[in-house]
Structures are given as C-alpha cells and as structure tokens.
Amino acid sequence: MLEFDLHDLSDDADYADSMQQGSESMTRSGNSNRNSSSEQVGAEIVYFKDNVAIHPTQHAWERIRGRLKLIKQGGSLSMTWIPYEGQSSSARLSEKDKSLYTIRAVPFSDIRSICRHTPTLGWQYAIVVLSSGLAFPPFYFYNGGLKEFLATIKQYVFLVRSAEDANIFLVNDLQDPLQRTLSSLELPGAVSVANSPTSSIAPSKSSFSRTDGEALDKNSAVIQQNGRQRQKHNDPRHLSIQVLEKFSLVTRFARETKSQFLREAQGDGFISNAMKKHDKKTNNYSSVVESNDVHKPLEDVHVPANSSEESSCEKHNKNEEAAMRDENLEYDYDKLSLVWGKPRQPPLGSEEWSTFLDSEGRIVDSQALRKRIFYGGVEKGLRKEVWRFLLGYHSYDSTYSEREYLASIRKSEYETIKNQWKSITKEQAKRFTKFRERKALIEKDVVRTDRSIAFYDGDDNSNVKCLRDILLTYSFYNFDLGYCQGMSDLLSPILYVMGDESQSFWCFVALMERLGPNFNRDQNGVHSQLFALSKLVELLDNPLHNYFQQKDCLNYFFCFRWVLIQFKREFDFEKTMRLWEVLWTHYLSEHLHLYVCVAILRRHRSKIIGEEMDFDTLLKFINELSGHINLDATLREAEALCICAGENGEACIPPGTPPSLPFEITSMYNQQDDDDIL
C-alpha cells in the first residue's frame, strides 16, 4: 500500500528519448537563455520548455503561456515559470495579471510532490505541491515535455513515486542533509545559510515579517555575512506567503479600487457612505447601525433580485473591501457583519412545497425554491423528495412521470453494478487483493458510522449493511476513486433520508460528482478549498489572517475535517442535515461552506489571538468546537460574509474548487496503474 518505487531512469527507453529531445531543444536556444539570465551567477538551466501554460479560469482567452525552467545552482535545483510578454492571444490579460502568476525561483527543497495528469484527451499537466501544503495552479504542457520534466528533476533531486498512485512523485531533496537537519530544528539562521545558493534568484518583493525580533536579527546577520540580500525569501514560511500573493487577485483589486473609493468617501464615516448606495432600498442604514436592531434591516439587500441591485452591490463590495484593507476601519466592518444576516425562517413544509410544482410536477421557479430552502431548510418528512433535486439526482424541470421512469431505470442500473461485486466468488476474491482491501476498509468504517443514531443502532443492523453495499457498489461505479474514509459520513444522512438503497446510491453519486476530489489520492480537492479559505480569511478578516501567517498556520489543516466531510462531525445529525440542504442550494455561492468556516473562525478570533494559539492548540481548539457551534447564527454570519465579499470573495476561489463541478471529468480520478513514465 505504501510502497514506493525508486525508479532507475537509465534503463527506460522513453526516458532516454526524452533526454535526447531535451538536450536538443536546449542547444537551440540555450545561448539566448543564458544571456538573459546572466544575473544568475553559477546557475545552469537544466531544462526548459516553451508553451507551458496555466489556466487561471476556464476561459481559453485567459490562459497564460510561459516558459518553464529548471535551474541548477550550487547543489540545489529550483523551478521557475515566467509568462511570455506581449502575448497577442491573451490581449485581454494585462501584464500585471500575468506577473501575478510568475514563479521566480522555487527551490525543490520547498516542493513536496508533483502530481502528473495525463488525460487521454487534452493536454498533459502537472500540479506542483509545496511543503506548506499549498499548490501552484496546474501547468499544462502544450508541447509535451512533462515526462522529460520529471526525468530531469529525477537527475537532481530524490524523486520517489508512490506505488499506490503512479501519478504522484514525492520530492525529497536529500542533496543537503545539513539543511534538513538544521531546518528540522527550526533554527532561524539555519534555513538562510543552507539555502544561500538560491538566494540570488529569489524574487525581490518582501512583506513577511516575524514577531521574533531576535531571530530576525540573527537572520539578517547571516545575510550580511554572506553579502547577500533578500535572504528572507528562502524562508519556507515566506514562500507560502509568496505563493498566496501570486494568486491574490484580491490584493490587486483592492489597490485599484482603493484610490477611487477614498475619493468618494472623503474621510467621513465611509462605511455608511458606502452603504448609501443601498439606501435606495433600505432607507437610513446608519440609524440601523446605531439602533443595533439585528432583525429589522436589509432584508432585500442580501439577495439582489435584479441586475441594477447587483451592480450597486458590487460597487458596495469594492468599497467594502477597500475599507477592510484599511486597518483603522476594521471595527466598522465588524459592526457591519453583526448587523447583517437574515433571521432564519421555518423549514419548507409540504403545503408550501406544492406551490413550487406545476400540474405535471415541474419546479417552475427553481431559484425561488433554492432561496426558500437557503433561508429555512426543509421539513424532515419532505427531505426525501426535495434532496433529490438539491443533489441533482432529479432535474428541476422533470415531470412526475419522467422521474418515475428514471427511478426504475436507475434501480436496475444500480443492481447491475452491485452484482459486479456480489458475483465475485471466494476463489476470485482470493486473487483480488484490491477488492478484499476495499471491502475490509468499508466494513471497518460502516460499523463506526453514526451508530448512536437509532437508524444505525444495534447488532446486525440492516441499514449498516446497506451503507456497506452502497459504498462497495460506489467503489465499483467509480473504481478509480474507490473508497476513502469520510465517504461513509457523507452517505449516512443520505441513506437515512432516502431509505431506498438505489436512490441513496444515485444521490450519493451526484454528491460525489462535486465532492469526489476531496477524496483523491493527492487530496487536491481539500487543498484547493483550504487555499481558497486562506484567501477568504485574508479578505474578510485581515487581522486573523495576519495572525495565522505569523503562527505559520496558513495551511489551514486545522479546518481539514470541516472541509472534507462538510462539517459532519461538527454538528449533531439533525443539524448536519439542515446545514447540508442549505449548502446544496448553491444559492448565494457554491462555496458557502467556506464562508461558514470563515464565520466560525471569526467568531472565535479574539480567543484564538488572545490566547496566542499555535498550530497544535488551534487544531485542538477547532476539534473541540464540535457540538458547540450555533448553526443558525453561523449561517447568518456566513451569509453576511458571502454578500460582503461579493465577487471579490468568488475571486478568492479558484475555478473548479469543490463543490464546483470539475471541468475535466475524464481525468479527474486518473490514477493510472501503468508504468509508462519513469
């Protein structure tokens, strides 16, 4: 399971070919290259590839092409990716946009792994994951060269392939054992000394500051001794911040809007000034703030119903953000979010539900339905019917008879897939390790999933068996993804609500279309959400962001459980179902759960900062919040934050971040077993 292959590349014919190609292409433009990078004293370009692109969004015209290089300097290898200048095909992208993504020199000692994707259709791409847990956006190799890229890296650093997933290569830079030793001790000066060979190619922008003044002094002393500047950039902690900055559309946005905003605000109580844009609808906002009446105001502001309101909301958001960027004004911002947040409504009942349906059973206004559920959830007895729409098992415009027909088809499809593993004989299973292992893992987990709920209680509970059957069937339906811990947590409430095995299965399938990447072998789904969360906290609670940065907590691993299973372990069973149906409406955002994270963190911000929690204490604190989170209050706060953040918030969330539907379904779970590459 955990075995690693050490691949000897020398006897791989493909590898030899690719190396030959590599050296040819290098000779072709090697000269000009070296001239242009003459500042890199002693640096040798050991690989470069043109037309390696990143896709910041799904729009083709926003793709950014550039050159990927591997640079060897001293004993260490670094990677750079520089976008082309004046690229005509992307005229709509400013140079500034492109430079945001520029990767100047990342030493491989800061890289944790490289995940290779080789879809049958489309370009090959690689995702580089840093030691901090953050990842660069995927690099698409338009002209090929991914294999060669990995092969070159293999020459200079210790590259290990996980046998479990042939597409993941763990980077373990053992070139400099001293560095590893010293950095594991967390000596402030050690990192700088060890990394000094790469310092001259480090980027120049620095915003990282440490609170530990003494350590910083030591650090600078080392810098001066070596006669080098900008040493701090090689601090791995700094690196993660650099990375964050690169993707920070938000920062740019703030810069651009701030000056305009300040002109408008002219220094007097600009939050209320900004809010005046809303006053068309809401009368006097300032008086609302003063009276502190949390229930009265702004019912309509929350959800812009038409485009003119939307644009005023956007404007507001820009101003809002500029306000947040200004430290002096955080207090006002806090106040604002406290005032916002619509009171929760009673859950949707069957009488009201019937008003959403036409005579043939179509949902006429799905937007209105989703809005209604967003604010109140669904009554228990009605969940079975409504969840099928929310999860996407039924489409909103289907009729009663269409749904009935679909259900019967789906039922037999389910039985077919289920029979695939049901028909495996004992003899067959003996020779089918993967099946046995999956089955064992699932069986271990279903007996410890929600057993305190009466529905799953007791020995030989048939519902527990049903959980097992569905999960095992799913692992055949999606063999590449298989089974991963956490799935049983997601399935359990669905089976509880649906009752029916086949329907539960298909609802689970629909949910996994969105959350499947959470369970990928490289965990990229969770990592991208945690990355987006870090950006959202930076946007919505800058002091907390600064605190996490200072405490080296920007990987947000302490929120891992929240994100992986959508707060399943944080609320009781009933509350979890309420939260999920609200999240599944995707009403204000597909990513409301991330705003829920921000809301909870913000609520405890003063405690977190006041008690100077470090990573460990924070993780413990977050884990122990389980069962103590007020759902309604949190949802209101999350809603307010989501509206406040507006499009700036959405800009924090890279396209394709779960639960958004992935755009490359074919390669989503590509976990090839082949051994073609190294």
Place this chain on the structure above:
Amino acid sequence: MPSRRRTLLKVIILGDSGVGKTSLMNQYVNKKFSNQYKATIGADFLTKEVQFEDRLFTLQIWDTAGQERFQSLGVAFYRGADCCVLVYDVNSMKSFENLNNWREEFLIQASPSDPENFPFVVLGNKVDVDGGNSRVVSEKKARAWCASKGNIPYFETSAKEGTNVEEAFQCIAKNALKSGEEEEIYLPDTIDVAASSQQRTGGCEC
C-alpha cells in the same frame, strides 16, 4: 519556546485504519474504552502529564487517520515529533506488513535530525480478540521485525482490556524524552544541565 522542548513531548501514533490507535490513546489518557469511536478524520491529540523523577512532562499524543490517502497531511502533523508509535492488529497480517511503510513514510515526512536513532515503539494491539484464536501475527515474528529495525521496543496490548497500555506508554514517554534531550544539544542556550540523562537506562523491554 526554549522551555517547550523540555516539558512537551510529542508522540505520533501511526498504523492502518482500524488497528485501534484512537482506542489506545483514550485508554491510556482517559482509562476508557468505547466500541463507538468514529474513524479519525484529519488528526487530533490528547495530552497527559507524566512524571519522571522530579520532573513533570506533558505528553502530547497525536492520533491520525489510518488511511494512507491522508498522508499528505503528515508534513504538518508529524513535525517536531519526539517519538513515533507504530500500531498493528495482531489479527491482521496486512496491518503488520504495513508497519514498514508507516515507518518509512514517517521518516520521510517528519524528517527527524537523526533518522537512524529516532525512537519508535511498536504495539501489537487487540490481543484480547477471540481469546487469541484469531491471531495471525506471532509475537516472535513481530519481535524479529522490531529487532531488525534497530531494536524497537515492542508491546502486546489490548486497548479494550487495558492490557499493557500503561507500560507501553511509559516506554513511549521515556523514549520521547531521550529523543528530546538529544536534540537539545543543538540548542545551547536552552539546554538544561540539570536534566539528568539517567532515563536512558529506563526499563523498556528494549
């Protein structure tokens, strides 16, 4: 920070899913066993005060998810560990065979300063199951493996019955302390000369 090394001992429990990592931790810290533990998602830890001679230490015991797919989190969780506990289920050959992988993965991710001498302790858990009749990994086999990996201390435990759990964690704590002290050599301004090194001869079944 300077005093952290000397008072906080960080221990990581690793092993396949369902071998009883959470149960062992809870049995040791809370003296409780439950059949209702959920599969661990992410990581969590419990702390317990332990005393050696005149000094008080906080043992911070980290419980992690057992599915190997979650290992990308290891970098963050294993950092600064003083001892690593490898757990297998004596009724599952696979969980025993995987010990080596867990050990190697730990060394890669935690990258301790002295991997050769980093303290591990191996626990063969669930010895109570079926009165030992379903056991598939013999003690001899387990001890042989431990011996081959630099004489790793080995205990056979039952988290359910509480068998040997206290003894195992005593040994774990001692080994963690050793490891912590050795690292202090690199931190001259924080070394506590008074810290006795007599624990090194502590009575683990090494």
